[in-house]
Amino acid sequence: MIDVDLSQLPFTLIDDEGRDHVRRGMDIAYFDRDEIIIEMGQVGESVFLIHKGEVAELDPTLPASSARIGHYTAGDLFGAISILNGKSRYRFQAEQECLCYVMPKALFTKLCRHHPDFENFFKQSLSHKARLMTEKRAEGGVTMAGFMLAKVSECMREPLIMDASTDIASAVRQLNDSHADSLLVKTQSEFGIVTKTDLLNGIVLNNYEHSSPVVDVAHFSLVTVTPNQYLFEALVLMTRHKVTRVVVMEQGELKGVVELTDVLSYFSSRSYVVSLQVEQANSLDALAAASQRTPELVNALMAQGVKLRFAMDLLAALNGRIINKAWSFVIPEQYHAQSCLMVMGSEGRGEQILKTDQDNGLILADDSEWPSLADDMNALTQTLIQLGYPPCPGNIMVSNPEWVGTVSQWKNNIAKWVSARDGDSLMKLAILLDAHGVAGNPQLLDSVRAALFERCSRDELLLSYFARAALRFSTPLTLFGSLKKPQHGIDIKKGGIFPIVHGVRTMALERRINATSTLDRLDALAEDGRLDRRFADDLGEALSLFTELRLKQQLQSAEASTEQRSNRVVVQELSSLERDLLREALHIVKDFKQRLSHRYHLEYS
Incomplete structure (x- = not known):
């Protein structure tokens, strides 16, 4: 039995018995420098897991300067797609002396039959693989504290509803009897909301009679969410709109109310503490003190495995x-x-x-x-x-x-x-x-x-000029093989983030999309039919991956000034799964740039 580390994806998707079969069925093979391991068009016969050395994935149909489309190092796996597709689309060639664990086709196909998740891993999009990585981190001891998984439906309260003609005195009694802080007021056409503070101000400051209708003190500009939205999104909305509750609606029907206290029962209070400090600041010094705590919040959110999109939304609101x-x-x-x-x-x-x-x-x-x-x-x-x-x-x-x-x-x-x-x-x-x-x-x-x-939006010539900037920087796929030292790295902003941001910005300009967030623009473009939903999701996950990798680098040098913050990511310092995701994400960027080039006629510029 070969002693091989199977603690990484995709081997964590099979059970202990399956992993034992892998160890018993694997062999070890040696490949010399420049030796071809799998030839383009060759029938897939084995899956290779690199123990030592480096392997290049090459497209022989391209010029030598751009033929390298992937690079694999210790812990990386290749050859599975060749088996699933019947033959290899590309050539895999040793760049230096290599030792690989070799899994025969029969064993691989047996694992696929008995463990569908294992097989699906090789067929999944980038967005699915990124979710797997997040779940893996959670299993590794990073608590998510419900940040990503809790839904609004899990903690919303039954709505307390009163007719618009109900008097203020009855509304106060109903709130006290129900131990609630707010109630919803129903008119013929809409719902409004009334809080204890509204009732108090109505009587004390505005001199309303106890017999006055409660609708006189109601607010009708409601901040709403749906039951299926993440609870974290409700927290973002409360921060952005300076409210302590949101109303839950689904297809125009009232479902419930979520109070800030309900949200805090799921989340660390750190984010709320910073929000509260901002709201309570009554001087620039107090505001500066609250502002200085945002890096602390960033570290806390990242440590708890919060999905990057939610973290960005909360920090943008703050x-x-x-x-x-x-x-x-x-x-x-x-x-x-x-x-x-x-x-x-x-x-x-x-x-x-x-x-x-x-x-x-x-x-x-x-x-x-x-x-x-x-x-x-x-x-x-x-x-x-x-x-x-x-x-x-x-x-x-x-x-x-x-x-x-x-x-x-x-x-x-x-x-x-x-x-x-x-x-x-x-x-x-x-x-x-x-x-x-x-x-x-x-x-x-x-x-x-x-x-x-x-x-x-209708100026084709301008859009062509505008889109051209997305192609300004090359996609750093062919640089992987030359990154030998930790101080080297790829510029993830130029090679990954900027092409997505500016390409999506261009499409949003053409389609008159008001959203400014790249992820929201991608959603709008998918709904508009301008982008396939799966490809839009993969672009969003690629952007999130690039941003997260850059953020990790920047947090490691948190003492540095803004000018010293690095946009460079050293590939050798990434985990095997992160390298796999990065490589796939950069291929998606390359594909997106080709689509932009075709749509805006950039091949002629």
């Missing part, structure tokens, strides 16, 4: 609240309704995990009058620096007059950039396309975005 609070401290209230503060870049897309440079701008109503505008914008920039948001090296900040203007001025800028179509103009269009309003009047941004869509 950063938005911090910036909104700073705005309220610095900007006089009379200017709030006639202006919109927008954040752009990764913050605008909601994809910022660690704080990065400021990327912000200001939209003013055409009839606004703001004599102290320049001074106030300089003060806001300095305040954000105080809160841990460094100044933008490209000077894309409200302290730069170029990024402050009325609605009409912004529309004129868009027309000028579209006409110029040079690199700087296209960059500015991309920056504006990712803008998200965090303070002031969001309708001003809606007006500017509508003008951006009107100018660009």
Whole structure:
């Protein structure tokens, strides 16, 4: 029996007896440097697990400079797809002397018959494999504390409903009898919500009589979720909208209510503590203290295995609240309704995990009058620096007059950039396309975005110029074999993140999609039929993988300044499964770039 480590996927998908069969049925084979292990077109006869050495996956139909499409090192497995497909699509060749464990076809097919999950692993998309990796981490001792798995339906309360004509006194008695903090008010056409605080303010501050109808103190702008949404999403919504409860609706039907206290019974209170500190901050010093705790929250979320999308949503909501609070401290209230503060870049897309440079701008109503505008914008920039948001090296900040203007001025800028179509103009269009309003009047941004869509979405020539940037950086698949030293690595931002973000941004511009998050844009493109749902999911998982690998690298050097944060990932430091996922994710990027090239005629540019 061969002593081989079978503690990694996909061997964890078979039982102990199956793993014993593997050890008894495996052999060891030696391959010399440059020896072909599997030839393209060869019938699959064995599965190989590398013990020592490196193997290249080659496409002999391509030029030598681009023939390498994969690279395998110790712990990697290859040859299974050749068996499942009948023959090998590519050549596998030893790059140096190799020792491999060899599993014969008969044993592999027997394992597939008896363990469907094992067989399915080789047929699954990137998104399924990424989920397996997350589950594996949880089994390895990283507690998820329900972050990913808990659904709203698991902890929603039965709704307490009262007719709109019910008097306030009866509503108070009903709340006390039910030990509830809120009730829903039913009118002929909609539901409203009333809390104990609303009732108290109605009687004490607004002088309502005890006999007044409860509908007079109700709020009808409800924050809603569905029963099947993740509970973590409810927490994000509460943070974003500054509420302590959400109403559960399904296809227009009321299902229940989720209170913040219910959510906290599932989650570590750390995220709420930071949110609470932000909301309770009554000075810039207090706000800065809360802001400084966000890296601590990032570490906690990552340690607990929270799905990256949820973590990004929560941190985007928190950063938005911090910036909104700073705005309220610095900007006089009379200017709030006639202006919109927008954040752009990764913050605008909601994809910022660690704080990065400021990327912000200001939209003013055409009839606004703001004599102290320049001074106030300089003060806001300095305040954000105080809160841990460094100044933008490209000077894309409200302290730069170029990024402050009325609605009409912004529309004129868009027309000028579209006409110029040079690199700087296209960059500015991309920056504006990712803008998200965090303070002031969001309708001003809606007006500017509508003008951006009107100018660009049907302009085929502009879209071609705009999309071209997605192909600027090569996909680093062929670099794997040369990464010998830990200090080397691949630039995951240029090679993986940017092509997905900008390619999806281009498609969103063409389809007039208002969402700014890349993952939300992918969902919208799939619903629109512009992307196959499976491919959209795989692009989203690839982006999440790249972001997580980069975040790990950055958290390891958390003491470094923003400028020193690395976008490079050293392949040799990754686990076997992570290398497999990275390789597959980069193939998806390569495929996406080919699709972009075809759609926007980039092969002729």
